[in-house]
Amino acid sequence: MVLGGRDWQTVTAADRERPLPRYARWALAVRQDCPPALRAQFGSHPKFTHRVRQAGVLAGPGAYGTAHGPAAQLLKVLPLGQVMFPARVRDAEDALRPVVREHLGDREEA
Incomplete structure (x- = not known):
């Protein structure tokens, strides 16, 4: 799936309005082009952040x-x-x- 700048803004707004399902958050969070602010919005539970790191995504x-x-x-x-x-x-x-x-x-x- 191709997401551009405006798409990420839409995803961010949608997640704020009604949190996305966990798998959707995970699938988006492990994308290298996921904005760091959105990744942080998805959560900071240790298990989630560990899995993101395991996927090769770093803080920056x-x-x-x-x-x-x-x-x-x-x-x-x-x-x-x-x-x-x-x-x-x-x-x-x-x-x-x-x-x-x-x-x-x-x-x-x-």
């Missing part, structure tokens, strides 16, 4: 960059950011900047 690009997978994989994904998640590239840069400084410092050759 900062979480992906600082706690997920080897750095080599991250370096392969980052260049795709401008195309795949342009609205969240700034978040990823902000989260990774201190980590890069900590590990590489002023050594540009690193």
Whole structure:
């Protein structure tokens, strides 16, 4: 199913008016394009958040960059950011900047 920006707004409003069934919430929450605010609206029960994490959905690009997978994989994904998640590239840069400084410092050759 293809959902765009307005569709997500409609889903958000519908869930506020009358909460969606649990499976529908789960199916939407594990989509990578599900807005973080909507995912949070779906709930914060530990079992739900655990299942979302198991599906590979993280809190945001900062979480992906600082706690997920080897750095080599991250370096392969980052260049795709401008195309795949342009609205969240700034978040990823902000989260990774201190980590890069900590590990590489002023050594540009690193």
